[in-house]
């Protein structure tokens with residue numbers, strides 16, 4: 488094995504070090520720490536899979552076929568979201584990558600919110616469509632982008648609840664703009680599924696909006712792994728045939744598909760958890776306001792960004808909070824733009840009122 492060809496990595500890693508951007512594989516949260524970093528909004532991630540479903544799908548579903556657990560889960564997701572069909576993917580990253588690149592192609596136009604998740608951005612790149620990035624949540628800019636003459640198909644891509652800012656687009660306005668322009672609306676509801684809307688059906692259901700494709704993951708509120716795209720039967724059929732992240736990747740683990748079915752049934756009925764989450768979020772936000780800390784006014788719900796500016800400040804604050812027994816994620820470039828570093832406090836329904844007070848106390852002494 489030649490070590491020389493990759494020797495440049497030492498310099499690249501040293502450069503990351505210098506800019507305080509080198510990440511290490513730190514252990515997941517330990518006993519005693521109040522963990523405000525995970526996307527486990529309903530508190531399901533510690534649940535253990537049960538049953539005798541096999542671990543491995545064996546191959547791509549186009550090769551090895553669809554296991555009963557896949558078919559059941561897809562039926563359940565479609566029934567829950569009241570759409571014709573759903574297709575499961577091995578992760579949300581793969582769902583977004585496959586969705587955008589299977590729908591859009593050269594000559595088409597994709598209008599994409601500036602803060603869309605990396606998987607949507609990568610899907611846009613892979614599609615080789617023309618991409619217009621619009622300022623975050625700027626509905627008028629989306630309308631202007633769609634007004635430009637274009638010969639190909641048009642798509643608007645957004646998150647339903649933004650993962651780093653805890654804010655949400657005006658989905659009704661986007662739906663109307665797309666309808667006027669004959670564009671398709673693709674919504675990644677990764678952080679809203681299970682959390683918002685009737686039966687936890689997400690931000691689109693909460694707004695009464697039906698997108699042309701809805702992406703959700705099982706890795707966040709549903710506490711497992713995997714993802715889905717839901718929509719029309721034709722959409723699902725097309726993705727099964729053309730989404731490269733389905734065609735050329737081993738199918739979702741049947742054991743995890745079965746687990747997702749179980750968590751989905753729990754989440755549908757777990758209105759008390761959603762209400763507790765909303766209450767904890769209001770209390771945390773009010774407490775942060777009293778401390779004079781900056782939380783973007785447009786943000787709401789369980790993702791609570793505390794803006795701190797520089798990377799140095801974000802890292803120092805997170806370290807001090809950790810010493811005080813509270814684990815929060817310092818979010819910095821490349822995840823967010825330069826100068827907008829933040830502590831991302833994420834709540835879950837398993838927390839108590841006292842946990843929130845403990846976090847506020849720690850923030851008061853750390854800030």
Ligand SMILES: Cc1ncc(COP(=O)(O)O)c(C=O)c1O
Nearest residue numbers: 578579580604650675677704706
């Ligand atoms: C908005 C958004 N979409 C998609 C994903 C990818 O989902 P997954 O973790 O299931 O790959 C994430 C997070 O990882 C996300 O935050």
